[in-house]
Amino acid sequence: MIDTTTFWTLTALLGVGTFLVRFSFLGFLGGRQLPDWFVLHLKYVGVGVLPAMVTPLVLWPAATGAKPIPPGSSRPSPPSSSPSGCRWRVRWWREWARFT
Incomplete structure (x- = not known):
């Protein structure tokens, strides 16, 4: 088991990292007009997330408790x-x- 100090340190670092990744898009690009080709490609991000979540469940069913x-x-x-x-x-x- 992981000790409490390591857990909370890792949680805080991951939170700061997540904030910086999001801020890099929202803070630096928030006031600018994005190119049309970039906006078009952003529409496909949601479509790409679903297969990224489902593929590990199909390839490694033991991770979800199913028997391969x-x-x-x-x-x-x-x-x-x-x-x-x-x-x-x-x-x-x-x-x-x-x-x-």
Whole structure:
């Protein structure tokens, strides 16, 4: 277990670091007009955060308490991306869900 002094020192340092990162954008760029291409790219930040949060849950399910599928099991392979494979994708998803 981490001792109390180390915990609070680390918490304070992380708080100061977070403040400085946020201030670097808000304090220095807050009064300026941002380029249109930069504003356009900022719209995609939220879309990029969701996969960044979900990907570790998919790749390392043991971190969330789920049991990973052992190597060599008969887990079905993902379907192809052909337009006619919709029925196959539903079947694959149902088979895959049995292993989780």
